Amino acid sequence: MSAEKTITITDSTGVHARPATVLVNKAGSFASDVTVEYSGKSVNLKSIMGVMSLGIPKDAEIKVVASGSDEEEAIEAIYEVIKKEGLGE
Amino acid sequence: MSNISGIAASSGIAIAKAYKLAAPDLSFDKKKVEDVESEVKRLSQALETSKEELEKIKSNARKTLGDEHAEIFSAHLLVLSDPELINPIEDKIKTDNVNAEFALNETATMFIDMFKAMENEYMRERAADIQDVTKRVMAHLLNVTFPDPALIDEEVIIIAEDLTPSDTAQLNKQFVKGFTTNIGGRTSHSAIMARSLEIPAVVGTKTITSDAKEGDVVIIDGIDGVVILNPSDEEIATYKQKQADFEKQKQIWAQLKDEPTVSSDGEHVELVANIGTPDDVAGIINNGGEGVGLYRTEFLYMGKSELPTEDEQFEAYSSVLEQMGDKPVVVRTLDIGGDKELSYLDLPKEMNPFLGFRAIRLCLERDDIFRTQLRALLRASTYGNLKIMFPMIATLNEFRQAKVLLEEEKAKLKNEGVTVSEDIEVGIMVEIPSTAVIARQFAKEVDFFSIGTNDLIQYTMAADRMNEHVSYLYQPYHPAILNLVNNVIEAAHAEGKWAGMCGEMAGDSIAIPILLGLGLDEFSMSATSILPARTQIKDLSKKELATFKDELLSMGTADEVEAFVREKTNQ
Structure with a gap:
């Protein structure tokens, strides 16, 4: 089983360093494996370099997937951060 | 010695x-390692020490530069805990029996190359971040000092x-x-x-x-x-x-700190300062400046990962205006592009950046960025004596377009019920020869001119001021420059407007007597040049200097001009 959510990035500069930092920190606080998919590639959301390497631009559609004991909470918390940072919806 | x-x-x-x-020597040899466990431990220790250092740098940066600038170090810290980076290095040590230096270099290089190959300029720059961080770890593995x-x-x-x-x-x-x-x-x-x-x-x-x-x-x-x-x-x-x-000389200058700037024959001119951030205002006050002649707003946009928000800009502008009280503050709108890049805007690389897509050219094209700045300025306008200046104006149409955007944002703000000052002067920076030549036409529409000599000289002489081979052409006293400056001052005065200067030339002891004689109204310089300039002007007669005008303007070379001024002013 796993939990997932599809999100559209609205920030005009995409997922750049500062919000990526917040996202990775948040993902790292959960036991579940968390990945983010964009444009056919999937990377570890606990890896700053993985996230940055996707080069997620404005208007991108990304999919966050969590699997593990706290997968539901993880997805919810990450979605909250994305909204709070004005990154996407 | x-x-x-x-x-x-x-x-x-x-x-x-x-x-x-300077970059430390980080060269190393590939070695075969038997005791892989202690090698992995050595790596962990280097990582830990690097993290401690970065924490220290981050807290320093937070104190001196603010939270925004400190955030970059949070990203650096995350790189050092990144499983996608650390796990492959440890695996390499364990399976290939290699030393930590080699494993780190192999893995980091792979990531750096990957980022360097990305299309987006901003992502390419992240390669430099990874490089910085891994260099620090490498330095600790090798026990060499990493300067910071x-x-x-x-x-x-x-x-x-x-x-x-x-x-x-x-x-x-x-x-x-x-x-x-x-x-x-x-x-x-x-x-x-x-x-x-x-x-x-x-x-x-x-x-x-x-x-x-x-x-x-x-x-x-x-x-x-x-x-x-x-x-x-x-x-x-x-x-x-x-x-x-x-220090003693500085004390003598300091006696003039609270005095107005007056020539020996009783003519007043304004000595103001160039600044980059609200923190620079203290320097103006300590040095007796009569205002801000050039507030470079670029620093708000540089060294960041995204555009500054309207509120962030409002904070900075209102802080400067409030600190300066009723003294004039000339704010130059964004002069970015060309050689001053903003990685997050992903601007195209140019063959000829100084002649390219920058300053007002960029702002008129990207009016979303420009409007945000104008709104922040207008909202701040009630905090002091604001004057707005557009950079790199080459044509009257550019000035008119910029002014329309300003008026539009003003009207919007008023509709939203925000109070905006009604007497904001709007002027231009004169740094392109075409504008200096037809200053008379511009003077009918602008409220003031400020001559930006650093660029005006390089455009007039067609010489890149950063290129050492042609730096001899960077001649502030060249008669061509003096004629353009004179043209701008005369044009302003003919329409009852004022003319200032905000390049390095305005604080130069040879240029000051010339500019005073040509009738320049405002001299904007580094804050520390203000008191020496005030001391110099106190002993100069504006009337006498004005009589040299025709002779100076008809000279053939910068050397003649300089020799003449030195002789007349005993320098």
């Missing part, structure tokens, strides 16, 4: 130990190839007594920053990084542009005296 000459970029004398801000200006906690003089604006922004004045570099000139960023920090600097020495060793005693003479390595006791004594004399 040895003496090295360079360009005096910021006056004063400093004596302290050399601190080399933010970690300095004793009195030093920084020795470097060059200092970037963000390097200089990290310097702590308490410990960094001065700096000297291989490259740069009086108008390079590092020089301008040194003057605003009020620390002595000698730039353009060409060889200082190879001449000086870490820990050498260094004297920096920012008055005459000399650096002395390992001085004798006598030399130290001589320079301590020179330092004391300079």
Whole structure:
């Protein structure tokens, strides 16, 4: 089983360093494996370099997937951060 | 001992130990390792030490530069805990029986190459972040010191190839007594920053990084542009005296701090300062400045990962206006593009950046960015005496378009119920020869001119001021420049407007008598040049200098002009 959510990035500069930092920190606080998919590639959301390497631009559609004991909470918390940072919806 | 000459970029004398801000030697050999567990442990220790250092840098940056700038170090810290980076290094050590240095280098290089290959400029720059961070770890593995200006906690003089604006922004004045570099000139960023920090600097020495060793005693003479390595006791004594004399001279200047700037025949001119951030206002007040002649707003946009918000800008502008009270504050709207890049805007690379897509050209195209800045300025306008200046205006249409956008944002704000000052003067920076030539036509529409000599000279002489081979053409006293300046001043006065100057030339002791004679109303310079300039003007007669005008304007060379002024003003 796993939990997932599809999100559209609205920030005009995409997922750049500062919000990526917040996202990775948040993902790292959960036991579940968390990945983010964009444009056919999937990377570890606990890896700053993985996230940055996707080069997620404005208007991108990304999919966050969590699997593990706290997968539901993880997805919810990450979605909250994305909204709070004005990154996407 | 040895003496090295360079360009005096910021006056004063400093004596302290050399601190080399240069890349350390990180070369290593590939080794076969049997005890892989202790090798992995060695890696973890290097990672931990690097993290501790970065935490320290981050908290320093938070204090000196604010939370925004400190955030970059949070990203750096995350790189050091990144499982996608650390796990492959550990695996490599364990399975290939190689040393940590080799495994780190292999893995980091792979990531760096991957980022470098990305299309987006911003992502390509992240390669440099990974490089920075992994270099620090490598230095700890190899037990070599990794120089870092933010970690300095004793009195030093920084020795470097060059200092970037963000390097200089990290310097702590308490410990960094001065700096000297291989490259740069009086108008390079590092020089301008040194003057605003009020620390002595000698730039353009060409060889200082190879001449000086870490820990050498260094004297920096920012008055005459000399650096002395390992001085004798006598030399130290001589320079301590020179330092004391300079302090005494500063006290004499300080007596004029609260006086207006008046020539010997009773004519008043305004001496104002160039600033980059709200923190620079203290320097203006300490040096008796009569206002801000050029507030460069670029610093709000630089060294960040995204555009500054309207509120962030409003905070900065209103802070400067409030601190300056009813004194004039000329804010230049964003002058970015060309050589001053913003990685997050992903601007196209240009063959000829100084002649390219920058300043008002970029702002009119990207009016979303421009409107945000205009709104922030308009909202701040009730906090003081705001004047708005558009940079790089080449045609009347550009000025008119910019003004329409300003009026539109003003109307919107009023509709939203926001109070906006009704008497904001709107002027232009004159730095493109086409504008200087038809200043008369511009004068009918603008409220003021401010002549930006650094660019005006390079455009008029067709010489890149950063190119050492043609730097001899950077001639502020060239009669062509003087004729353009005169044209602008006459045009302003014919329409009852004022003309200022905000390039380095405005604070130059040869140029000041010329400009006073041509009738310049406002001189904007580094804050530390204000009191020397006021002292000089006190002894000059504007009427007498005005009589030299025709003769100066018809001279053939800059040398003739300089010799003439020196003779007439006993310099």
